[in-house]
Amino acid sequence: MIADFTTNATLITFEHVEYLKHFRCHFQITLDGGHVSHNLVKRNKSIDTYAKTLESLSLINDNIRERFIAVRINFDNNTLLEIDEIIKDINFLDRIKSYVILKKVWQLSTDRINKDALLGAIQNLIDNKFLVDYYIMPKGCVCFAERENEVLFNYDGEVFKCTTISSFTNENTLGKLDFSTGHVEWNTDKIYDWFRDMQPEYCKKCKWFPACLGICNNQIMANKGHKICTFDSFNLTEKEYLMYLFKYNILQKELYGEELK
Numbered sequence: 001m002i003a004d005f006t007t008n009a010t011l012i013t014f015e016h017v018e019y020l021k022h023f024r025c026h027f028q029i030t031l032d033g034g035h036v037s038h039n040l041v042k043r044n045k046s047i048d049t050y051a052k053t054l055e056s057l058s059l060i061n062d063n064i065r066e067r068f069i070a071v072r073i074n075f076d077n078n079t080l081l082e083i084d085e086i087i088k089d090i091n092f093l094d095r096i097k098s099y100v101i102l103k104k105v106w107q108l109s110t111d112r113i114n115k116d117a118l119l120g121a122i123q124n125l126i127d128n129k130f131l132v133d134y135y136i137m138p139k140g141c142v143c144f145a146e147r148e149n150e151v152l153f154n155y156d157g158e159v160f161k162c163t164t165i166s167s168f169t170n171e172n173t174l175g176k177l178d179f180s181t182g183h184v185e186w187n188t189d190k191i192y193d194w195f196r197d198m199q200p201e202y203c204k205k206c207k208w209f210p211a212c213l214g215i216c217n218n219q220i221m222a223n224k225g226h227k228i229c230t231f232d233s234f235n236l237t238e239k240e241y242l243m244y245l246f247k248y249n250i251l252q253k254e255l256y257g258e259e260l261k
């Protein structure tokens with residue numbers, strides 16, 4: 001069993017970590033930029049959220065042995081220029097048990113990504129021995145949200161599958177947790193769509209399909225009638241993307257040897 005958390009980590013305390021250290025835990029912890037930029041995005045003047053997030057990262061890194069930490073950097077073009085600062089601040093992380101996800105913010109359209117800054121940020125992270133997930137392929141497995149036994153609980157007992165949906169509202173809820181029994185009551189019509197084969201024919205015929213595994217059902221449902229592709233998110237040519245994969249694989253081998261993570 002894996003306890004998996006996607007969080008900005010500002011509420012994690014030593015007591016939580018003391019409890020969680022008995023379990024296998026995966027964390028996806030978000031940063032929205034360097035110190036100043038991150039705190040501006042959080043707009044919480046009463047707390048230095050950047051410092052608090054780093055403190056939680058350190059607590060997890062130092063105390064939970066069976067852990068895996070993904071630092072997700074939600075980037076715009078300014079954030080890409082702050083990668084040096086972020087690397088310096090997360091440099092304490094054990095590279096074997098952590099990696100970095102680069103995720104474009106929705107406000108920045110893909111074609112406006114500063115490609116030089118993006119490639120520079122990826123190179124900088126790799127030079128500092130951080131594996132970087134920038135829509136990495138091969139995906140290796142289907143998305144967690146498409147696994148039958150995966151459940152995402154919201155604080156109010158509403159049940160979802162995917163952490164990246166636009167809002168955790170009634171419209172998107174897939175079921176409800178009964179707090180007294182621990183039983184999940186699924187909306188059977190909605191949950192059916194998560195598991196049926198929706199892959200478009202153009203994906204099944206694509207040369208990247210074995211590595212890409214196509215588009216997730218959540219995206220297909222959200223973009224009904226549109227031809228979408230994983231490459232739409234990159235703003236990299238195939239050649240540039242392959243170079244990134246090449247560097248990733250060299251570093252992965254250096255960190256893990258023949259035993260891949």
Ligand code: SF4
Pocket residue numbers: 202203204206207208209212213214215228229230231
């Ligand atoms: S999402 Fe794009 S790259 Fe992936 S299989 Fe479909 S067409 Fe190919």
